[in-house]
Amino acid sequence: MNTNSEKGYVALLGWSLNAVEAAADFDRRYIVVAPDWAKDYCDQHDIPYMPWNFERINERSMEIAQKLQELGVDVAIPLFEETVEWAGAINSVLLNNPRLLGQSMLMRDKSLMKRRAQLGGIRVGIFEEAHDRDDVIRFLRRVNQTLLKLDGDPNDPIHFKAFDKAGCLGHRVIRTPDDVDTIPDEEFPALIESHLDGWEFAVEAWIHDGKIRFLNISEYVSLGYSVFVPASPELEKHRAAITQQIEKLIKVFDIEFGVIHPEYFLTSDGEMYFGEVAYRPPGFKVFELLERVYGFNAYQGMILAFDPKTTEQEITEFFPKEVEDADGYAGCFGVYPRRRVVSRLEIPEETEDHPYFESHELTPPMEETVTKRTAFGTHWGLVYFRGADADEMFTLLKRQQELDFYV
Amino acid sequence: MTQVDTADPAKRQRLSQDLDAAIERLANARDFAKPAKLMPVLDLARRLMLADGFAEIEARSQALEAAGVFAGTDWAQPHILLPALTCHSLKSPSSDVVVIEALSELRLLAIAMGDVVHAKVSAEQAHHFLTQVLAINLSMLFTPMSEAERESQGRLAKVPRAMLTYLAERIGFEYVMDQLIAEIWRILRQRPIQVDSVKQMVTQIAICRGSANLNLNNTGLGTEALIQGADRLVSSLFGPTQLCREDPGVAVYAERLQHLDSSALQSEAFGCSRAMHDTGLVSPYHAVLLRTLCESQPHLIVDALGLSGTGRDSLLCYHDLVKALIEEAVTPHTPQAIYGLTLMLERGILYQPAVAPSLWRQLSLGLSPWSQQRLNLVFGSAVSPRTRLLEGVLLMLGLPLGIGQGNNPTCQSARALSIWSHIDPDFLLQLIASAARDDEIIMHFEGQPISSAPALEDTARPLPIDLDPVSILLVPHLDFIYGAMGRLCAGREGDPHRWINPEFHGWRVCRGFRINVNVATGQLENLEDFLRHFYAYYHPYYNGNQPLIHPQPAGIAITDSAARFIGWHAITIQRVALDPNGVMRVYFYNPNNDSGQDWGDGVVVCTADNGELYGESSLEFERFASRVYIFHHDTQEPGEPDKVPMENIATIQGYIQRSWGKERCAELTLQASPGAPQA
Structure with a gap:
């Protein structure tokens, strides 16, 4: 598509093929900022590219900001957890707003983030920072005392999350002191929090000029396994309340633009508890799912939300009407091998023959022995479904957990 | 025939629609985004194949190719594909490989049927290719899935079978049989030691002939030769003589032999040996006969082996040894021993x-x-x-x-x-x-x-x-x-074959050694000098008309049918001589199982019809020289390297530059001699 130099010029921080494709097909100038290994690929395919290794933010962060400024870039868009604070640092220069760096640091630290939310009057569970295994054991004991458990009663679990990892990486569920022993040293310090029994869901909100432009609710069928959009009618009933919560979040974190991806628990008494928020596209390919049901490209929506030159009319016309404009439900399931030894990939017949089955991106196994899953870990690939009925989608996604994709 | 689930048409229609959408997404994707869009296409194609939707895929083959399904793979160049490789890809445990191979075949089918015109392949070529694919994979058409296939491919194993069945129905079985029989004869004319797979194919022909699947009388041109060719193969294994024509089993045959007189036995002996010498295949009945003769009528062994004068003399001189060898080595389970014994006697090496x-x-x-x-x-x-x-x-x-x-x-x-x-x-x-x-x-x-x-x-x-x-x-x-x-040899400068070859193979390998590739850089060097000495030692016109005394090991740069470099390979130069048409040829031994190979750029290795002995491959001298990178020679027999005409050298350089030397020519272009034809 021809680019329009009247509109903004964006930098994509991190390498995501789908994001690059979306940008290439959009009407704005863009440049990919990614590590050296992406260079050959970008050269080969004429993708505008600037090399940068995103390690810990350091004194050189000014350098990349200046380089981008010289090019005339208007705003930087983080694609991964690891590039969020880089985007903050760069945008504080490009947009001449030093507050953006501090904001991005908040987003990167799960503990700070929770405290900020709590200060702003948002409900959160009980949480603490853990610096070693004793902290975790003490917390586990205290939480269960609070719940009036007697010795010998099964513990309520607690959640252990490495401070700065995305999504399910480094996320463990701890039930007993034995579980604590399996945590490797390098995962400390970490956030520990009480388990909230409830309905867990995530939200993706596109924000421009401090206003929500599109709000999607993603329903988790099983955390770490499956998600679908839009949410089921039962969850969508809470949309008004959820929107209020997001507006509160925007205010507390002082967010003017961008895409946020918070997670919440809805307890049985209708209270909403804030889990955490990320300032980047969600994992689990929710963007792709949205495209399947709404037809708009969520990355392009993200570019619009970030671009300071986006006009009110442009962004209003871009997004469809939530839920009403969705053509069915799209979901995906993350496959983990269930057996300890696998020799090949075989999609179960009942999965493949289900009318909702769309496609998968699983690859044949590289090794025969499956490493034991510690934390929630990384799935081996996703399976995509699409269909007209939310209940059927829910049952179908749930059912996948009982099937072997690797045999 | 392979059974395919009779999937309901509604499912096929749904999958076809999804496939259309996936093809469109792939077609519209930018180059760098194609790989991610390819996966759904292959996956839907696989599911459509499992639902027996081959006709649907054939109809979409042009759209599939245009969208870029084959882009960046060998399948994008259908004119260089080799039918022989399909048996590996169709049995691959990777579903993507199986599916893309099947898609390629269905595309060629559309071309062969005249529904699609392709820039690189004609309808005739496509048709020929597919018949070879069917011939080579015939076993999958007629035998049930093996445990090994089930184990490595699972449900996927149905796809290649169903696809081949579909191909065979569209193309016609008669072509398959024709091709298969020709193929078997081509292999047999190289007289390989291992004939198990050939015997399996012949067995399949025998089964087909017994079933209604094959009507050999409907095949138009060449029918007579075809029927005879098939008959000869089947009978040489299952009924080489009158007495076992109907394949009665070895026990019955042994019993029948007991009632024959000497002249009837001799006629059996002639029948068996003729079948053996015709095909190189030996029937278990032959083994039964030979053992019987050994006991009761040893003078008929000569006829049962079909020996010439030399073989007969060997047999007579070493009668006890031959008898002992027959008793110990020849059984109905090891009938090929007879052929080995026969040819050993003919070679006279017992002397x-x-x-x-x-x-x-x-x-x-x-x-x-x-x-x-x-x-x-x-x-x-x-x-x-x-x-x-x-x-x-x-x-x-x-x-x-x-x-x-x-x-x-x-x-x-x-x-x-x-x-x-x-x-x-x-x-x-x-x-x-x-x-x-x-x-x-x-x-x-x-x-x-x-x-x-x-x-x-x-x-x-x-x-x-x-x-x-x-x-x-x-x-x-x-x-x-x-x-x-x-x-x-580690640490020695240059190519280690210089020392290994004579030490490993024995003193008969000449100590003189030449190589035209710089081991360190991979670039060609001293090419003209190399070629002149190759002529001077091996070519009778430049070496004083001296036939090669001992076979010499040599190294070959193997290229594929598009003349692209594949790797280095060891062969033996057996002899250099004029062929029946007066062309100077190099006859060589290639340890590959099937030596009939197309090395690209017109360099096609022959295994018969140009004066080759059984098992020899041959090429015209210049074409052979263009693929040699290592040879041995006797430094005391220098020949006349200077007499080799420049135009011969230039011709060979042309072949090299157009094939494996393409990226190794840094020096070659510098010395580009006047008059060298530019490729």
Whole structure:
């Protein structure tokens, strides 16, 4: 598509093929900022590219900001957890707003983030920072005392999350002191929090000029396994309340633009508890799912939300009407091998023959022995479904957990 | 025939619609985004194939190719594809490989049927290609899925079968049979030692002829030859003579033989030997007959083996030895031993003083437990390991050029076995005895002994299983020693074959050595000098009309049918001579199992019709020279290198530049001699 130099010029921080494709097909100038290994690929395919290794933010962060400024870039868009604070640092220069760096640091630290939310009057569970295994054991004991458990009663679990990892990486569920022993040293310090029994869901909100432009609710069928959009009618009933919560979040974190991806628990008494928020596209390919049901490209929506030159009319016309404009439900399931030894990939017949089955991106196994899953870990690939009925989608996604994709 | 689920049309329609959408997304994607869009296309195609939707896919084949399904793979160049490779890809455990191969076949089908016009392949070429694919994969058409396929492919194993069935129905079975029979004859004319797969194919023809699937009378042109060709193959295995025409089973045949008089027995003997010499295949009935004759009418052995004057003399001189060999090696489970024995007698090698005593040793050789276990594992225990090995020994001595390396990277070992069998048979028998009995052979490298014993101790090393009985035992030893010699050359400048080849193969390999590739840079060097000396040692017009005395190992740059470099390969130059048309050809031994290969740019290796002996490959001298990168020569016999005309050199340089030398020509362009044709 021809680019329009009247509109903004964006930098994509991190390498995501789908994001690059979306940008290439959009009407704005863009440049990919990614590590050296992406260079050959970008050269080969004429993708505008600037090399940068995103390690810990350091004194050189000014350098990349200046380089981008010289090019005339208007705003930087983080694609991964690891590039969020880089985007903050760069945008504080490009947009001449030093507050953006501090904001991005908040987003990167799960503990700070929770405290900020709590200060702003948002409900959160009980949480603490853990610096070693004793902290975790003490917390586990205290939480269960609070719940009036007697010795010998099964513990309520607690959640252990490495401070700065995305999504399910480094996320463990701890039930007993034995579980604590399996945590490797390098995962400390970490956030520990009480388990909230409830309905867990995530939200993706596109924000421009401090206003929500599109709000999607993603329903988790099983955390770490499956998600679908839009949410089921039962969850969508809470949309008004959820929107209020997001507006509160925007205010507390002082967010003017961008895409946020918070997670919440809805307890049985209708209270909403804030889990955490990320300032980047969600994992689990929710963007792709949205495209399947709404037809708009969520990355392009993200570019619009970030671009300071986006006009009110442009962004209003871009997004469809939530839920009403969705053509069915799209979901995906993350496959983990269930057996300890696998020799090949075989999609179960009942999965493949289900009318909702769309496609998968699983690859044949590289090794025969499956490493034991510690934390929630990384799935081996996703399976995509699409269909007209939310209940059927829910049952179908749930059912996948009982099937072997690797045999 | 393979059974396919009769999937409901509604499912096919739904999948076809999804496939259309996926093809469109792939077609519209930018180059860099294609890989991610390809996966849904392949996956939907696979599901459509599982639902028997081949017609739907055939109809979309042009859209699929245009969208870029084959982009960046060999399948994007249908004119260079090799039918022989389809049997590997269709059996691949990776569903993507199976599906893309099937898609390619269905595309060629659309081209062959005239529904689609392709820039690179004509309808005739596509048709020819597909008939070869069917012939090569015929077993999948007629036999049920094997446990191995089920294990490695699962549900996917249905796809190649159903696809081949669909192809066969669209193209017509008669073409398949025609092609298959021609293919079998082509292989048999190379007289390989291992004929199990050929025998399987012949068995399949026999089964087809018995079923209603094949109506040979409807095939139009060439029918007569076709029927005869098929008949000859089937009868040579299952009914070589009148007395066993209806394939009664060996027990019945043995019983019938008891009631024959001498002249009827002689007629049986003629029938069997004729079938054997026609095809190189030996029927189990032949074994029964020969054993019977050995006991009761030994004077008819000559006729049962179909011997010429030389063979007859050998037989008469070494009658006891031959009788003992028949008794020990020839059984209905090892009928090919007869062919090995026959050709060994014809070669006259029994007259070399050490050969007959070596064979006596072989007859009573005690095999080590490792050897016995190995032979039983590979060949089963229908006959004793000693008998199995003896069959292998006879075949190797009878068919030195029929040795194949199987699916193993051991061309040097196969080549060495061939050379020894050809010119040094008692040495070969010595090695066999050492390996089979002692689990060790010792060879020397520049005076330093190397023992092969560690080869069998290393359990991590995969052992070959697709070889003849002698190779099964010897190749692990030889491969180990070859590797050890290579390690002893570490640090020496240049190519180690200079020293390894003469030490490994024996004194008959000349010590003069030339190579035209710089080992360090991979660039061509001294090309003209190299070629002139190649002429001067091997070409009779420039070496004083001296026929090659001992076969010489040489190194070849192998190229594919698009003349792209594949790798280095070991062959033996057997002889250089004028062919029946007066063209100077190099006749050589290639340890590959099937030597009929297209090396691209018009360099097509022949295996018959140009004066080749059984098992020899041949090329015109210039074309052969264009693929040589290493040869040995006798420095005391320099020949006349200066007399080689510049235009011959230039022609060869042209072939090199258009193929494996394309990226190795830094020097070549500098010295580009006047008059060299530019490719």
